[in-house]
Amino acid sequence: MFVGGTDTTSSAIQWTMSELVRNPNVMKKVQEEVRKVLGHKLNVEESDIKKMNYLKCVIKESLRIHPPTPLLAPRVTVSAVKLKGYDIPAKTTVYINSWAMQRDPKFWESPEEFMPERFENIEVDFKGQEDFQFLPFGFGRRGCPGIHFANASMEYMLANLLYWFDWKLPQNQTQDIDMTEMFGLVVSKKLPLHVIPTTFSF
Secondary structure (H helix, E strand, C coil): CHHHHHHHHHHHHHHHHHHHHHCHHHHHHHHHHHHHHHCCCCCCCHHHHCCCHHHHHHHHHHHHHCCCCCECCCEECCCCEEECCEEECCCCEECCEHHHHCCCCCCCCCCCCCCHHHHCCCCCCCCCCCCCCCCCCCCHHHCCCCHHHHHHHHHHHHHHHHHHEEEECCCCCCCCCCCCEECCCCCEECCCCCCEEEECCC
8 A cells, every 4th residue: 555655645746736836826825824723833733734624625626637547447347238328238347537527627617727715615525426526536445545545645745845845946947837747557747846945934
């Protein structure tokens, strides 16, 4: 579980930081929340994370637009079925494209935009059991077994990165970061994110 979650978690954090750098207003808002909750503490604790509602929205929105594994674990049909005019025989391997589902305009307003606020007033969790519009960790028996570990890791790492440092791009780089995807078992950025950290002083 630890080995399997390394690439996916690091990729998710890189995508999230890329979106935050591209959207300075969101970066400012989430940093203000993290720093307000923590005050002058030296360590982020579980009780602190529970109070960081906007940080959770940022993570959900990042996973919606950039799911680390866009194709979920394959399924096999048990029996023949007719679906939207298509005849699917029994024992057919089916791949579910969560990347496309999570950008479907039938479910999401302005699906290509990074808008963490969309999660502030809707009850959508990572399991997506009701209408399957949000499945970054898959679902059912083949869902990711490390969902809680991955989510906790992202929350703690991002909270620390946003608490201790201010982030900016190198002088010769504009806010228009290349967001080209590189496909593999895990979808990562084709060009790594390069940012300059500045220690935050209270």
